[in-house]
């Protein structure tokens with residue numbers, strides 16, 4: 110595999126060095142540094158880079174101005190920005206031009222981890238869909254809420270306490286209301302009502318809590334935007350329903366807590382790429398709908414025809430930039446074509462509770478339980494399920510899926 114080329118831009122030589130060392134230690138890559146946007150643009154005119162990472166505040170041309178030019182000059186480069194200022198203005202400017210932004214001081218390790226995950230996607234994706242193709246088509250990604258960053262800092266703190274986590278969640282009133290609503294829903298089957306965000310956080314588990322914060326934020330951010338032909342409510346219902354079914358399957362298989370959490374999160378985000386496509390490429394999205402209707406082909410087939418990539422790969426890319434685990438990224442990348450995942454995995458490493466298998470199954474069951482079946486809708490991939498060693502579990506999973514779907518909270 111080709112060594113990725115990474116360009117680091119910062120006016121402070123010290124930060125440049127630290128970032129270079131951190132990336133070098135974790136990613137076999139060729140790193141070039143520049144101390145200003147002007148110098149970096151000179152380099153970018155001469156050669157392409159896979160990832161461009163820049164500081165926000167720099168004299169002369171600042172990070173967002175620099176990235177705006179990079180966006181035109183090298184649309185296929187992954188653009189990342191880090192800032193010490195968490196004000197809404199800088200976040201907005203950063204989100205406009207960068208694929209992701211990071212807050213100092215925890216940024217360094219996080220940045221390296223995100224770059225690693227994004228580059229890893231290259232190995233994951235089928236050859237027909239290149240990372241460059243996805244990146245160049247996606248202009249902006251949904252932003253990550255400040256409270257999510259705060260939780261991330263806390264999660265890396267060895268003295269993390271649920272009380273502290275609860276306090277962070279409680280700062281955002283509408284968010285705590287949604288978290289409490291979910292935890293009190295039939296899905297969690299609690300006898301006593303929960304009214305305290307700290308207790309809710311304990312019940313949900315931190316990974317699920319973080320994922321819910323992110324989904325609630327994204328969905329409320331996009332709720333009022335008019336995306337022609339696209340229903341955010343339907344996607345929200347389908348995502349929660351699929352996550353609930355994945356959770357029921359994990360319970361039926363007596364999965365450990367970490368696996369349960371991963372499966373829930375993977376299923377919750379499996380179709381997040383649909384939102385990215387509808388929001389970034391509204392014309393392509395409408396064209397996809399038209400082709401599905403006229404030619405009676407599946408949504409994924411139509412997406413590949415129109416954009417060269419499907420919502421599955423676009424979503425996997427976003428989840429990688431956000432730093433989700435391989436289980437979550439893979440769950441999105443392969444939910445329509447699990448056999449493509451199996452192709453790169455040796456039979457002894459396929460595990461029964463593999464997120465690809467569970468998300469695929471939960472997705473199909475969610476459509477089925479709503480009576481949403483058509484000749485072009487996704488069907489269970491029996492060959493894959495057989496190779497994953499779970500084909501004899503399907504009957505039981507189908508019965509627990511009905512429970513999960515019924516219990517899942519709708520439109521919280």
Ligand SMILES: [Fe+2]
Nearest residue numbers: 379380444445
């Ligand atoms: Fe999908």
Ligand SMILES: [Fe+2]
Nearest residue numbers: 347379380472
């Ligand atoms: Fe789906």
